[in-house]
Amino acid sequence: MQLNAIIVDDEEYSRKSLFFLIDGYCPKVKIRGIAKSVQEARQMLKSNEIDLVFLDIAMPNEDGFGLLPDLQKNSGSVIFTTAHNQYALRALKASAVDYLLKPVDIDELNEAIEKAVVWKGLNQTNSTNIPDHSLQLNSLEENLNEIKKITKLNLPHLNGFNILNVNSIIYVEADSNYSIFHLEDQGRLVVSKHLKEYEEILINTGFSRIHKSTIINLKHLKNYSNKNGLIVSMSDRSEHTVSRRRVSDFLETVRLFYNNE
Structure with missing residues (x-):
């Protein structure tokens, strides 16, 4: 047949x-x-x-x-x-x-x-x-x-795929119609997909969308302060602003993440 x-x-x-x-x-x-x-x-x-x-x-x-x-x-x-x-x-x-x-x-x-x-x-x-x-x-x-928890992410590019361990991702930022992955080895990967698609994939695996243009990996979160708005510091020493409307969700996500660790 x-x-x-x-x-x-x-x-x-x-x-x-x-x-x-x-x-x-x-x-x-x-x-x-x-x-x-x-x-x-x-x-x-x-x-x-x-x-x-x-x-x-x-x-x-x-x-x-x-x-x-x-x-x-x-x-x-x-x-x-x-x-x-x-x-x-x-x-x-x-x-x-x-x-x-x-x-x-x-x-x-x-x-x-x-x-x-x-x-x-x-x-x-x-x-x-x-x-x-x-x-x-x-x-x-x-x-x-066999797919209980996402541990790897397949990122398409023109000639194939990059397969990443999600723990190696520090943060992802939007750039127009592209998503830029910042990695713990100081590398970057640019993928021609919207940030929204990766939010849906990563949001329940220890990541938090803190801004319309930024998703961070809580495993790489070093500290946050609210001196001039809420600012997060990451393991690569980068700093990012948590948008005002996302502050409550961010703090709750951090609380749940560390309670489950």
């Missing part, structure tokens, strides 16, 4: 690398199209019979979850492919076949495709046409057991 599939991802490197993996190592899948956005993917679903979608989640304008109603109309299955494991619970609720973290591992990719093949077979033999989501739920529950 062969699956007709499309790839949906806004990052060129991710699209190309996943295509080459599937084309070279996954004979049960035929890629029928590659989309840069959910809108492009919708058009492909209208003009092609698609069994499977490899779907990124964090994309500009509309995230991958916006495509799910269209997939349901076409009886297609989805394998989420994302660098951000905070989406695992939503993927579970969406009853995806599987959930793969970037950079995609070839063995995990093949396992996910085997599940999609089984799922297609179940749909074909189900005379009531009522989907049985137990296969997807079991698969994602297994994945969730």
